[in-house]
Every structure is written in structure tokens, then in C-alpha cells.
Amino acid sequence: MSDRNTTSPQTASTAASGAQKPLLEIKDLQVGFQTTGGIVPAVRGVDLTLMPGQTLAIVGESGSGKSTTAHAIINLLPGPGRITGGSIVFDGQELSSFSEKQMEEVRGSQIGFVPQDPMSNLNPVWSIGFQVEETIRANGVATGRKEVRAHAIQVLKEAGLADADKRLKQFPHQFSGGMRQRVLIGIGLSARPKLLIADEPTSALDVTVQRRILDHLDIGTAVLFITHDLGLAAERAEQLVVMYKGKIVEAGPSKEILQNPVHPYTQRLVAAAPSLASRRIQSATLASPTHHLSDLDYAPTKVTEGLDLIAAAEERIEHQPKVKRPDAIVVKDLTKVYKIRGQGKGAAGSLTAADNVNFSVEKGTTTALVGESGSGKSTVAKMILRLEDPTSGSIMIDGQDVAPLKGKPLLDLRRRMQPVFQDPYGSLDPLRNIGNTIAEPLSTHKVGDRASRKARVLELLDQVALPQALITRYPNELSGGQRQRVAIARALALKPDIVVLDEAVSALDVLVQAQILKLLADLQAELELTYLFITHDLAVVRVIADNVCVMQNGKIVEAATTDDVFDNPQEQYTKELLNAIPGAGITLGV
Amino acid sequence: MSSNQTPPTPAHYVAPLEETPLVAVDAVKVGERPSNLWIDAWRDMRRRPMFWISSAIILLVVLVALFPGLFTQVPPNDDCQLSNSNGAPTAEHILGFTKQGCDVFSRIIHGTSTSLTVGIIVTILTSVLGIVFGMFAGYYGGWLDSVLSRAGDIFFSIPYILAAVVIMSVFSAYRNVFVIALAIGIFAWPATARVLRAEILRVKNSDYVMASQALGVSRFRILIRHVLPNSIAPVIVVTTISLGAAIVAEATLSFLGVGLPNSTMSWGNDISAAQTDLRTAPQTLIYPSIALSITVLSFIMLGEVVRDALDPKARAQR
Numbered sequence: 001m002s003d004r005n006t007t008s009p010q011t012a013s014t015a016a017s018g019a020q021k022p023l024l025e026i027k028d029l030q031v032g033f034q035t036t037g038g039i040v041p042a043v044r045g046v047d048l049t050l051m052p053g054q055t056l057a058i059v060g061e062s063g064s065g066k067s068t069t070a071h072a073i074i075n076l077l078p079g080p081g082r083i084t085g086g087s088i089v090f091d092g093q094e095l096s097s098f099s100e101k102q103m104e105e106v107r108g109s110q111i112g113f114v115p116q117d118p119m120s121n122l123n124p125v126w127s128i129g130f131q132v133e134e135t136i137r138a139n140g141v142a143t144g145r146k147e148v149r150a151h152a153i154q155v156l157k158e159a160g161l162a163d164a165d166k167r168l169k170q171f172p173h174q175f176s177g178g179m180r181q182r183v184l185i186g187i188g189l190s191a192r193p194k195l196l197i198a199d200e201p202t203s204a205l206d207v208t209v210q211r212r213i214l215d216h217l218d219i220g221t222a223v224l225f226i227t228h229d230l231g232l233a234a235e236r237a238e239q240l241v242v243m244y245k246g247k248i249v250e251a252g253p254s255k256e257i258l259q260n261p262v263h264p265y266t267q268r269l270v271a272a273a274p275s276l277a278s279r280r281i282q283s284a285t286l287a288s289p290t291h292h293l294s295d296l297d298y299a300p301t302k303v304t305e306g307l308d309l310i311a312a313a314e315e316r317i318e319h320q321p322k323v324k325r326p327d328a329i330v331v332k333d334l335t336k337v338y339k340i341r342g343q344g345k346g347a348a349g350s351l352t353a354a355d356n357v358n359f360s361v362e363k364g365t366t367t368a369l370v371g372e373s374g375s376g377k378s379t380v381a382k383m384i385l386r387l388e389d390p391t392s393g394s395i396m397i398d399g400q401d402v403a404p405l406k407g408k409p410l411l412d413l414r415r416r417m418q419p420v421f422q423d424p425y426g427s428l429d430p431l432r433n434i435g436n437t438i439a440e441p442l443s444t445h446k447v448g449d450r451a452s453r454k455a456r457v458l459e460l461l462d463q464v465a466l467p468q469a470l471i472t473r474y475p476n477e478l479s480g481g482q483r484q485r486v487a488i489a490r491a492l493a494l495k496p497d498i499v500v501l502d503e504a505v506s507a508l509d510v511l512v513q514a515q516i517l518k519l520l521a522d523l524q525a526e527l528e529l530t531y532l533f534i535t536h537d538l539a540v541v542r543v544i545a546d547n548v549c550v551m552q553n554g555k556i557v558e559a560a561t562t563d564d565v566f567d568n569p570q571e572q573y574t575k576e577l578l579n580a581i582p583g584a585g586i587t588l589g590v
Numbered sequence: 591m592s593s594n595q596t597p598p599t600p601a602h603y604v605a606p607l608e609e610t611p612l613v614a615v616d617a618v619k620v621g622e623r624p625s626n627l628w629i630d631a632w633r634d635m636r637r638r639p640m641f642w643i644s645s646a647i648i649l650l651v652v653l654v655a656l657f658p659g660l661f662t663q664v665p666p667n668d669d670c671q672l673s674n675s676n677g678a679p680t681a682e683h684i685l686g687f688t689k690q691g692c693d694v695f696s697r698i699i700h701g702t703s704t705s706l707t708v709g710i711i712v713t714i715l716t717s718v719l720g721i722v723f724g725m726f727a728g729y730y731g732g733w734l735d736s737v738l739s740r741a742g743d744i745f746f747s748i749p750y751i752l753a754a755v756v757i758m759s760v761f762s763a764y765r766n767v768f769v770i771a772l773a774i775g776i777f778a779w780p781a782t783a784r785v786l787r788a789e790i791l792r793v794k795n796s797d798y799v800m801a802s803q804a805l806g807v808s809r810f811r812i813l814i815r816h817v818l819p820n821s822i823a824p825v826i827v828v829t830t831i832s833l834g835a836a837i838v839a840e841a842t843l844s845f846l847g848v849g850l851p852n853s854t855m856s857w858g859n860d861i862s863a864a865q866t867d868l869r870t871a872p873q874t875l876i877y878p879s880i881a882l883s884i885t886v887l888s889f890i891m892l893g894e895v896v897r898d899a900l901d902p903k904a905r906a907q908r
């Protein structure tokens with residue numbers, strides 16, 4: 001490992017540093033997981049160097065070893081994980097030889113850690129104040145009730161919790177996801193560590209919240225930032241490390257890597273990241289006099305073929321009908337009110353999840369319904385799919401009001417409109433094989449006989465680019481992206497006109513996401529499908545949608561063509577969402 | 591790179607491509623054989639000696655119950671001679687004699703079918719009642735859930751042995767295998783119902799249920815096709831273990847004298863009859879007890895193996 005001919009990151013930096021010693025220096029780190037079949041390597045020789053005060057981001061897909069590397073530093077590897085080789089030098093100490101007791105001294109006081117999931121990392125039975133104060137006491141930062149309390153309030157304020165003094169006595173369930181993550185950041189920083197490890201700290205949060213939280217992370221401490229979003233990494237870190245299959249494939253200054261990715265894997269990531277693609281489209285269309293995506297002359301390279309979002313977007317635009325088509329979906333004054341049990345005696349309240357929603361979707365086009373969690377976008381989708389009954393308002397599908405439909409007419413409607421849901425691991429019945437799953441719509445609607453159904457299933461598998469051999473297999477053999485393909489095949493089985501995609505790509509890794517987006521675009525061109533695309537990710541919208549409806553608190557606050565929304569947003573909220581797309585201020589070559 | 595910059599700027603490092611060659615994004619790896627929860631569980635169980643041991647014993651017990659004549663030529667009742675009362679084992683009577691001078695081994699062999707029949711009837715009864723109540727309560731929810739679950743709670747609040755003692759005392763004129771099974775089963779099903787209800791509540795909110803709904807599959811068909819098959823695993827575990835418990839319950843009732851009449855051969859009756867002679871003729875008590883223990887233990891062991899094979903959490907730790 002050490003006799004590489006190429007310049008490795010740590011040799012370059014040690015040569016350059018001279019006066020300043022690196023805070024963290026990892027050399028040839030190897031981590032493996034003990035299984036019955038022997039040790040499975042997860043990290044295979046990682047070198048990285050982090051200087052005091054610097055931010056370094058590790059980027060990679062799930063399974064690339066990025067989180068494992070971070071956990072290995074503070075020896076928090078899950079169950080069967082072991083460091084099998086290499087060294088981790090932190091502030092002059094060799095961490096990999098530390099005992100559990102010595103490690104406890106380092107954790108918290110010298111290296112802070114912000115975990116990924118804010119929902120499960122706070123203990124629900126203790127107050128927020130207690131949990132922060134516990135960390136402060138454990139690390140001996142302050143002693144005495146008053147001092148500890150004052151320090152707790154201070155760190156929470158620094159983490160962006162403005163009214164920390166009032167909220168100390170509250171419990172985790174009284175905090176939103178973003179607030180909890182701030183608390184966790186506060187806990188991570190409470191002992192003034194020299195290094196903060198943040199493992200996908202904002203993946204579970206809305207983009208605007210993500211932005212505000214990351215702004216508070218910028219506090220002069222060295223940060224090791226783990227993320228799957230290349231745009232976010234480049235925006236937040238000076239140094240970038242790209243990991244693939246347990247190895248570093250590219251490392252260096254963020255901007256340089258983004259502008260000039262050399263390794264084909266990095267090139268793929270750059271091409272497939274929605275945040276970067278939307279930024280690139282933005283800068284390119286604004287530069288061109290006509291302002292249109294279709295005028296972009298953009299050719300993907302060989303490595304990024306089929307994964308390049310700009311190319312996919314361009315191709316999609318080309319296939320769009322140039323003439324105005326009739327509306328496939330018209331939603332008028334759609335309202336949904338949920339009755340909720342209030343707190344306190346008999347205080348039953350109501351929640352308006354959708355409030356007089358109006359929009360229409362032209363045949364063969366894609367309309368994106370964008371909003372943050374709780375904005376009501378999924379409720380609208382469920383009402384259109386008739387999985388929820390609207391409180392008032394009408395939904396016209398090809399001119400027919402479908403809201404009051406029941407029985408046979410409703411069954412006929414279901415044939416023409418199909419959903420694809422978010423969670424690839426939940427949307428397929430684990431006990432039914434792929435063939436039966438895709439054939440279920442056919443058997444439910446009594447289409448064809450056994451032989452013709454099987455032929456149709458095979459045809460659908462081809463359409464979504466899955467091997468036909470999968471027909472007798474079960475979902476647990478498939479990856480998330482492949483399951484999502486099966487879900488798409490099932491949705492297409494009855495040859496519907498309308499497909500409702502409810503966060504259908506949100507849970508996927510960027511490369512897989514790009515592949516599925518490309519597949520969706522191809523299918524739309526081939527089958528003239530109408531898409532209603534529900535998403536929280538405005539960046540994805542830029543490459544997939546013709547029209548955008550921005551939702552906030554159950555209302556549509558802005559509706560226009562995608563170009564208009566991006567070039568000329570009218571509402572403050574839309575502007576905030578656009579600004580929150582990571583990768584701002586990074587100049588990229590198209 | 592300049593060396594007077596702080597922080598220094600490391601060079602742009604690129605790994606040689608051959609070190610980590612690119613693979614196709616999200617390529618499908620089709621395994622050799624199909625796999626799902628049940629197939630995997632079967633493969634897992636096959637590798638465990640405990641599965642084979644307990645299955646072999648259960649199979650043997652079933653054979654004994656069906657064809658007692660294959661295992662002993664000695665009639666259990668007709669050949670009894672009081673001169674042999676509590677007699678020691680001989681070459682033809684390997685486990686000795688009971689107080690009435692009957693062959694202990696023969697009585698154990700011929701009593702097997704009683705114990706097993708009670709166990710099986712109780713299990714069928716508790717599964718059917720438990721599945722019906724648990725399924726509808728969990729799936730349809732609302733007032734139906736309230737009614738069914740409260741009904742279950744009422745039965746659950748009374749220990750089933752106590753309830754069976756009362757029932758058997760009241761119906762003392764009708765003591766037979768079916769009545770005793772009914773008496774045990776009627777109070778034992780809420781445990782199954784609760785397990786299934788909890789599982790159904792979890793499964794019915796899955797996206798695949800919503801996807802089927804959007805396809806137009808009827809609610810009942812979704813329950814039968816998707817929800818029930820995905821919720822049934824814990825019920826199978828509970829059922830296997832409770833089969834053993836039902837056999838114990840029958841023996842307990844017979845031991846207490848409120849079970850089967852003395853004329854019916856059962857392990858419980860033999861143990862009950864032997865208790866007075868524990869000191870003088872321990873074989874009359876010990877051997878039926880061993881038969882009972884081994885049978886019950888086998889069902890419990892099998893239940894444990896099935897649980898381990900079906901529980902993905904236990905699986906991950908191995």
C-alpha cells in the first residue's frame with residue numbers, strides 16, 4: 001500500500017504542512033466485518049489527513065465504507081466490525097491501540113460525534129437538558145449545577161437553538177427532527193472537541209432545515225463530514241474524499257474535484273448528483289440567450305452514459321410534445337381535513353392537510369408537487385389515487401370527476417392510474433415472487449389468461465431492464481433500485497395513462513436514482529405517460545418535471561413551468577427552497 | 591503546491607483505475623436458488639441438529655400414537671395380574687408393573703395417542719380461534735377490534751388451567767378427550783390472538799398493502815393474500831410451543847383427578863395413580879413422567895428452532 005507511485009493525499013500534505021501538524025492522520029486503515037464465512041473487508045486501505053480547523057467530507061454510496069471509516073476512528077464499529085490494519089493518529093495519539101476505557105476519554109471531550117438519525121438518538125424518557133448536561137458532566141467540562149446548566153444553554157444556542165433556556169425541561173418528542181439534530185450537534189460540541197465527526201447529519205431532514213443546521217456547524221472546529229451528496233460536500237468542505245468499494249478513488253480540494261473529476265467513478269457521481277445537475281442546467285440556460293434546456297448542446301461521456309442527469313433531462317425535453325394537449329388531471333379546490341385527538345381533556349381538533357389545492361396536469365407531461373415534510377403533498381397524491389377520501393373539492397381525470405366513484409367505476413379508474421411509493425423495501429410483498437407481484441394487477445382486473453399474463457410480465461421486466469430470470473425470485477434478493485424497478489413494472493402492467501410517483505427515487509443512492517430517473521423519462525417518451533411527481537427535492541424536479549407546484553402548509557404557494565420557477569421564483573418560500581439546493585456558488589463546467 | 595499556505599493544500603489524488611475497477615451500477619445478481627423468508631428459514635433449520643433431534647422424537651411419538659401395536663405386544667389392561675402389583679422389571683416387562691399389575695411400558699405406549707390427540711385438538715382450536723380473532727381485530731380495527739380484543743382479555747384474565755378445572759368439574763359426566771381439549775383450548779387462544787393482532791397491525795401499514803389497494807384488490811383479499819401470510823410466522827412459533835403446553839395441561843388435569851376418567855389410558859392418569867407408591871415403586875411414576883417430559887420438550891425445542899429461523903434479528907447475530 002505504501003509504495004504507490006501516485007501521490008497519495010497524506011504524503012502530499014505532510015510534505016506541505018511543515019509547521020503545522022495534522023489533527024487526524026489515517027494511514028492504510030483496514031476494517032473488516034466478522035461473519036461465519038470469514039472476515040468481509042469494508043474499508044480496504046484508506047489514507048486521509050485532516051488539519052486543525054479544516055472540514056473534510058467523505059462522499060460515497062451506501063456500502064462504500066464511508067461511515068465505517070468514521071466509526072472506526074472512535075471505535076464505535078457495530079457488532080462484528082474490527083480494525084484489521086493501519087493506523088489512526090489523532091493529535092499525536094495512536095487511537096487504534098487504545099483500550100475501551102482510554103477511548104471513552106477521547107470520545108466526547110476530544111472527538112465529538114453527531115449521528116445520522118435524530119429521531120432515535122435521543123433518549124425519550126429524559127429531558128433535553130438532562131441529556132446535554134449529562135454529556136457536559138461526563139466530560140468534566142463544567143462542575144456545579146449552575147455552571148453545567150449555563151454551559152448547556154450556551155452549547156445549544158451555538159447549535160442554533162435560540163430559546164434553549166426555555167426548552168431545557170422539554171422532552172425529545174416535543175422537538176421536531178431539525179431541533180433534535182441541533183440538540184445532538186450541541187451534545188457533540190458540548191465539550192469543545194478538537195474534531196467533530198458528523199455522519200450524514202442532515203440526510204433525514206428537509207433541505208431548508210439542513211441548510212440552517214449546517215450553517216451552525218461552521219464553528220472553527222475540524223469537521224469530518226460524511227455524506228452521499230457531492231454538492232453538499234463540496235459546499236461545506238474544503239477537502240473532499242471520494243470512496244468507492246472501501247477505497248479512496250479520488251481526494252483533493254473540493255472545487256478542483258468538482259470542476260475536474262478525473263476518476264470515472266467521481267465523474268459518474270458528478271453527472272448523477274441532482275443538486276449539481278440542477279445548478280449546471282441553471283448556469284447553462286441562464287448563459288444561453290434562449291434560456292431553454294432544449295437548446296443545450298450537451299454530450300455525456302462514455303463513463304457517465306445512462307447516469308447523466310443533464311443528458312436525461314435534455315432527451316426528455318426533446319420527446320415532449322410541442323403542441324398543447326388536453327389535461328389528464330384537473331384538481332379543483334381539493335381539501336382534506338383530518339380530525340385529531342388534541343392534548344388535554346376533550347380537545348379534539350382538526351388538521352387541514354390540504355387546503356383548496358388547485359392544479360392541472362397536461363397529458364404526457366410531468367408535474368412535480370414539491371414541498372417539505374408536512375406540506376400535504378402526499379395527502380394530495382393519496383386523494384388523487386383514491387386511497388384517501390377528499391373532504392371537499394373535485395378531482396377530474398380526463399374530464400370525469402372521480403371523487404365520488406365507488407365499485408366498478410372506481411376499479412376501472414384504478415386501471416388507468418397507478419402509484420409508485422417511496423420505500424423500496426416496503427413496497428413489495430416479501431413472500432410473493434417477482435412474477436406474481438408484477439402479475440397481481442393483471443389477475444386482479446382479470447386481464448388475459450395465465451400464458452398471456454406471463455408473457456406480459458416478461459415484457460415488463462424487459463421494459464424496466466431487469467433480467468427475466470427474476471420472475472421466480474423474491475424481493476429480498478434485490479437492491480433498493482431493483483425493487484423500485486419491479487414496483488414500476490407492476491404500476492405499468494395495466495398500461496395506465498397516469499403514474500403517481502410518491503418520492504419514488506428519494507430513498508435511492510445517487511447513481512441508482514439517476515438510472516431510475518432516466519428509466520422514467522424513457523418510459524414516458526415510449527408510453528406517453530403522465531407523471532405526477534411528488535418530491536421534497538427541488539433539484540430532482542429540475543431534470544424531470546415540466547411544471548412545478550410548490551406546496552407549503554397544505555396550500556400551493558407557487559405553480560409555474562419548471563424554467564419559470566427556477567429562473568424567476570415569485571414566492572419567498574420558493575426562493576428559500578432554491579437556495580437550499582446544495583452546491584451554490586460552485587462554478588461548474590457543464 | 592506551496593508550503594507556506596495554512597492550511598496546506600494537498601495534491602489532487604486519483605487512485606489508479608485498476609485498483610477499484612468500476613462495476614455496472616446496480617447490476618442484478620441472480621442467486622443460484624430463489625430465497626424468501628420460508629425458504630431461508632428452512633435452509634437455516636436444516637443445519638441445526640436440534641431441529642433433527644426434536645423432529646425425530648416428534649415423529650416417533652406420532653408413530654407410537656398411530657400404531658402402538660408396532661412397539662409392544664403386551665396388552666396394557668387385559669393381562670393385568672394383581673400378583674405382579676408394583677413388580678420389578680423382567681425381560682418381557684422391561685419397565686416393570688403398576689399397582690394393578692399392568693405393564694408400565696405398554697401403558698405408556700398405549701397412552702401416547704391420548705396425550706397427542708388432546709395436544710393436537712387444543713392446538714387446532716387455539717389456532718383457529720386465535721387466528722380468526724387476532725386477524726379481524728388487527729386488520730379491521732375500530733369497534734370490531736375493541737369488541738374482539740376485550741373478549742380476548744376476559745378469557746386471558748382467567749388462568750386456563752383454573753378455568754379447565756372448573757369446566758371439567760361441572761361437566762364431570764362427559765369426561766372424554768374432546769371435552770378436555772375444549773376445556774383447555776377455550777381459554778388458551780387469546781395468547782395466539784394477541785401475537786397475531788400485533789403482527790397484523792405492523793404489516794397492514796406496509797406500502798405493498800397500499801399498492802394492492804391502489805390496484806383495486808379488495809380489502810379481504812389483501813388480508814388473505816398479503817397481510818396474513820406475512821404475519822403468520824410468530825403464530826407458528828407460539829403454536830408449536832403451546833402444543834407441548836396442552837399435553838402438560840391434560841396431564842395436570844388428569845393428575846388432579848378432573849381430567850380423563852380412569853378407564854382412559856393417559857400419561858396423566860398413570861402419574862396420578864402412581865403418586866401414592868412413589869417410594870415403593872418409583873418406576874410407575876418416573877417412566878410416564880419421562881415420556882411426558884421428552885415429548886413436551888421436543889415440541890418446545892422445535893418451537894425454539896423455528897423461532898430462531900424465522901426471527902431476522904436472531905439471524906443477524908449469527
